[in-house]
Amino acid sequence: MAAGNRTRPGEVRSRTLASTFAGYFILIFFALVFLYPFVIQIANSFKTEPDAAANPLSPVPHPFSLSGYEKVFLNTDMPLWLGNSLLVTIVVTLGRVLLCSMAGYALARIRFRGRRVLFSATLGVMAVPPVVLFVPKFLVLNQLGIYDSYTALILPLIVDATAVFIMKQFFETIPVSVEEAARIDGAGVWRTFWSVVLPMARPALITLTILSFQGSWNEFPHTLVAVQSPELFTLPRGLADLVSGSLGKGTQYPLKLGAAVLATIPVAVIFVVFQRYFVRGANEGAEKG
Amino acid sequence: MAGKAPAGTSRLRAATRENIAGWLFVAPVVMILGLFLLLPILMALWVSLTDWNGQGSPFRAGVPFVGVDNYTRLFTEEGLARQDFMTSIRNNVYYVLIVVPSQTVLALGLALVVNSRLLKGRTFFRSAFFFPSITSSVAISVVFLFIFANSGAVTSLLNLFGLDGPQWFADSRGVVHLLLGALGVVDPSSPPAALTDGGPFGLSWWEWLSGPSVAMTTIIMLVVWTSSGTFMLMFLAALQDIPVTLEEASMLDGAGRWQRFRYVTLPMLKPTMFLVVTLGLIATWQVFDQVYVMSQGNPAKTTLTPAYLSYQTAFRSFDYGSGTAISFVLFSIIVVFALIQRWVMRDRNGGAGSRRLRRS
Numbered sequence: 001m002a003a004g005n006r007t008r009p010g011e012v013r014s015r016t017l018a019s020t021f022a023g024y025f026i027l028i029f030f031a032l033v034f035l036y037p038f039v040i041q042i043a044n045s046f047k048t049e050p051d052a053a054a055n056p057l058s059p060v061p062h063p064f065s066l067s068g069y070e071k072v073f074l075n076t077d078m079p080l081w082l083g084n085s086l087l088v089t090i091v092v093t094l095g096r097v098l099l100c101s102m103a104g105y106a107l108a109r110i111r112f113r114g115r116r117v118l119f120s121a122t123l124g125v126m127a128v129p130p131v132v133l134f135v136p137k138f139l140v141l142n143q144l145g146i147y148d149s150y151t152a153l154i155l156p157l158i159v160d161a162t163a164v165f166i167m168k169q170f171f172e173t174i175p176v177s178v179e180e181a182a183r184i185d186g187a188g189v190w191r192t193f194w195s196v197v198l199p200m201a202r203p204a205l206i207t208l209t210i211l212s213f214q215g216s217w218n219e220f221p222h223t224l225v226a227v228q229s230p231e232l233f234t235l236p237r238g239l240a241d242l243v244s245g246s247l248g249k250g251t252q253y254p255l256k257l258g259a260a261v262l263a264t265i266p267v268a269v270i271f272v273v274f275q276r277y278f279v280r281g282a283n284e285g286a287e288k289g
Numbered sequence: 290m291a292g293k294a295p296a297g298t299s300r301l302r303a304a305t306r307e308n309i310a311g312w313l314f315v316a317p318v319v320m321i322l323g324l325f326l327l328l329p330i331l332m333a334l335w336v337s338l339t340d341w342n343g344q345g346s347p348f349r350a351g352v353p354f355v356g357v358d359n360y361t362r363l364f365t366e367e368g369l370a371r372q373d374f375m376t377s378i379r380n381n382v383y384y385v386l387i388v389v390p391s392q393t394v395l396a397l398g399l400a401l402v403v404n405s406r407l408l409k410g411r412t413f414f415r416s417a418f419f420f421p422s423i424t425s426s427v428a429i430s431v432v433f434l435f436i437f438a439n440s441g442a443v444t445s446l447l448n449l450f451g452l453d454g455p456q457w458f459a460d461s462r463g464v465v466h467l468l469l470g471a472l473g474v475v476d477p478s479s480p481p482a483a484l485t486d487g488g489p490f491g492l493s494w495w496e497w498l499s500g501p502s503v504a505m506t507t508i509i510m511l512v513v514w515t516s517s518g519t520f521m522l523m524f525l526a527a528l529q530d531i532p533v534t535l536e537e538a539s540m541l542d543g544a545g546r547w548q549r550f551r552y553v554t555l556p557m558l559k560p561t562m563f564l565v566v567t568l569g570l571i572a573t574w575q576v577f578d579q580v581y582v583m584s585q586g587n588p589a590k591t592t593l594t595p596a597y598l599s600y601q602t603a604f605r606s607f608d609y610g611s612g613t614a615i616s617f618v619l620f621s622i623i624v625v626f627a628l629i630q631r632w633v634m635r636d637r638n639g640g641a642g643s644r645r646l647r648r649s
Contacts, residue, residue: 016407023408030399031417034514038420040442041432056435056442103318111304112311118319125326127627131575131596132620135603135612136329139336143346144324156325159318189310218425220578224600236427240582243431253435260428271423275416278423282522 038264045069045258052253068254077230078259081238085217088153088234092216095158097208101201104167105193109179119168125161131221138225152226153234157216163208166281170204171197203280210274211281214267235263337613347609359614367491370611374618375490377593381574383501384594387509388516389569395517396565397558400524401550415525419518426515430582433511434458457507461589463499464506502591508579516572520565527561528554560634567630574623595619 039059044052045068046061055062072078106112107119137156141147146155174197182196198205223237233241239259271278332347340355341347362370402408403415421429436442437457447454462477470477475484484495501509531554539553577596580586586593586601595615603612 020407023402023405026398026402027408027410027414031414034418034421034518037429037432037436037514040436044435052435053440055445056438056440057445099317099321103315106311106314110307110311110314112308115311115315118315125322127624127631128326128330129571129575129620129623131577132599132616132623133326133329134596134600135336135609135616136333137325138603139332139347139609139613140325140329143332155321159321159325161322164318189306189314193314214423218427220425220427220581224581224604236425239425239431240427243434244582244585253438256431257435260425260431263425263428267423267425268420271416271420278419279415279522282419282422282519283526 041257041264042261045254045261047254049252049254052257065254068258071252071255072258072262075255076242076259077233077238078235078262080231081233081235082262084153084233085235087150088157088219089213089216091154092157093209093212095154096160096163096212096216097205099159100163100208101167101198101205102193103164104169105171105197107164107168108171109176109197110189122161122164126165134221134225137222141226148227148229148232150232153223153232156226157219157222160212160215163212166208167201167204170201174200203277206274207277207281210270210277213270214278217267235259239263333613333616336609337617339610341609343607343609355610359610360618362611363614363618364490371491373590373593373598374595374615375492376496376590377595377598379492379497379499380501380505380591381576381594383499384505384509384576385570385573387501388512388573389566391509391513392517392520392569393562393565395513396520397524397562399517399521400528401554403521404525404528415521418521421515422518424515426578427582429515430511430579433507434583437507455503458504458584459588460503461587461591463502463591465498465500467503468500499591502588504584504588505592508576508583508592511579511583512573512576516569520569523561523565524558527558531557563633564630567626567633570626571623571630574619574626595622 040056043059043061044056046064046066047055048061048063048065048067051062051065107115107122138147141152141156146152178196178200179192182192187196218236219234220236220240223232223234227233227237230238230241239256242259243256336347337359338354338356339347340353362368363374364371399418403411403418405411438444439456443457444454466475466477466480469475475481480495484498485493488494488497535553535557536549539549544552575596576594577600580592580594580597581600584592586597596619599612599615599619601612602615603609606612
């Protein structure tokens with residue numbers, strides 16, 4: 001009697017087959033759209049300049065050439081940029097994980113006066129668009145006399161309101177009884193946090209570490225307003241310097257793409273290994289709204 | 290009641306200890322956020338009221354105070370400052386109007402396909418679509434510079450189909466102008482005087498109606514391509530939250546695929562849809578990295594955006610007052626969207642809260 005029973009089984013099967021086929025077609029088409037630019041990036045970084053200009057679409061370098069990468073390391077400050085990026089990324093990530101989980105823990109569990117106000121302030125701060133802070137941040141760094149230094153490059157990035165929020169949300173899911181047991185055993189606030197609660201927060205800590213690594217490795221605009229000496233350039237800044245102003249002129253592309261490959265690899269590797277944490281991070285970002 | 294006094298004092302001591310511990314735990318975060326977030330905003334408010342040129346401290350006695358001049362120049366005074374600012378607003382409006390709907394529809398479409406239970410390898414495809422969002426914006430912009438170069442991949446691809454691509458980065462023609470020309474409505478080389486003679490805020494109607502330039506469309510494609518993956522994940526999480534029983538019930542009721550999508554899936558996705566659109570609106574007003582790397586506002590200022598203009602005005606023309614004033618105008622545009630988002634989300638707090646509970 002039900003209306004849904006009107007279609008015959010054979011019809012259903014062929015319709016399912018057709019939609020499966022359509023589904024795969026869409027998936028493969030878009031996988032090409034989303035991944036082929038990376039194929040082009042890698043392939044052309046191994047081409048000679050005339051080959052890259054003549055056959056930009058081809059995924060096979062002909063002839064295979066390392067001259068792009070040779071030039072990256074010999075003619076640019078790439079080793080310096082890599083070193084600076086690594087330093088900034090490591091310090092920022094370690095600092096962010098420690099400081100933001102401390103603040104997140106305090107906001108979730110320690111009953112101190114003013115924490116409600118502080119939490120609202122954190123939410124407010126998360127809403128401030130970073131892009132409007134460029135010029136203002138420069139003003140403060142300049143006024144403090146730390147403009148154009150590693151301190152300027154690192155310190156403002158070390159704290160992130162979203163990270164505080166993620167950690168607070170996580171600590172709230174840990175049962176209070178665990179901490180109470182530790183307190184009864186005589187552990188102070190710091191001991192409880194450091195040796196009882198933090199080890200339980202491993203998944204959240206990994207998510208935060210990965211998000212911080214990715215964020216600080218890719219960070220670009222902050223370097224524009226924090227430093228100007230080429231000795232302090234990170235990889236994105238150096239790369240931007242290498243290409244900006246060249247407006248689509250077809251010169252030195254294997255070199256530029258090689259440098260871009262080097263900038264992409266660390267985050268790509270981490271993405272492949274820790275994928276599910278990236279997915280979790282994206283969804284936690286969504287929930288902050 | 291008798292034992293209250295000693296218990297009270299120890300509780301008091303415990304409360305003090307909690308206060309001290311709490312503030313010690315948050316102190317580093319509070320200090321750094323205060324120093325590099327709150328203080329900058331306050332300082333910038335002052336600088337936006339001056340003509341400081343970057344020499345010495347902006348708080349010196351000699352710095353000329355100009356009141357709201359830096360703001361009025363953007364809106365009411367005829368001149369280059371207003372012309373550039375309004376051009377950047379126009380460019381960004383077209384950019385938002387195309388990027389936000391495109392990335393929302395693409396993200397939803399991809400999420401629906403990836404969510405389909407019949408297909409294998411969904412994890413791979415999900416990762417493939419998400420991957421561009423996590424890479425460096427500068428590196429990706431370099432790749433797109435190459436892809437859209439005059440002898441680049443897109444041009445060769447179009448040649449395969451016998452088409453001639455434009456010179457992407459050199460082409461400042463507006464897409465709407467081109468469209469009107471192609472339809473034979475208006476000749477772009479000699480637009481009607483009614484449109485060129487006047488218009489609001491120092492740009493003619495004809496200029497306002499240009500649409501994004503061909504050069505801007507490359508940045509639009511890049512951004513849609515990079516950001517759709519993140520939004521796809523949000524839709525995917527929401528789709529997986531829809532109870533299977535609901536779909537089964539509608540299938541038993543004889544609902545077709547389209548009806549099921551229209552009357553079951555889509556209503557359930559409404560909060561996520563709203564989130565994706567508002568996050569999109571907030572992010573698209575901040576486009577900067579891609580403009581810096583790919584076009585620096587060129588050609589003919591058609592890829593200039595308020596964010597890039599504020600940077601350029603402050604750090605290239607050393608006009609810090611105007612640069613910060615542009616930042617604050619941009620700030621207020623974005624805050625409006627952020628407030629709308631918070632306000633509507635609060636309205637749905639019950640639903641969002643229960644969803645959060647279920648996932649954790």
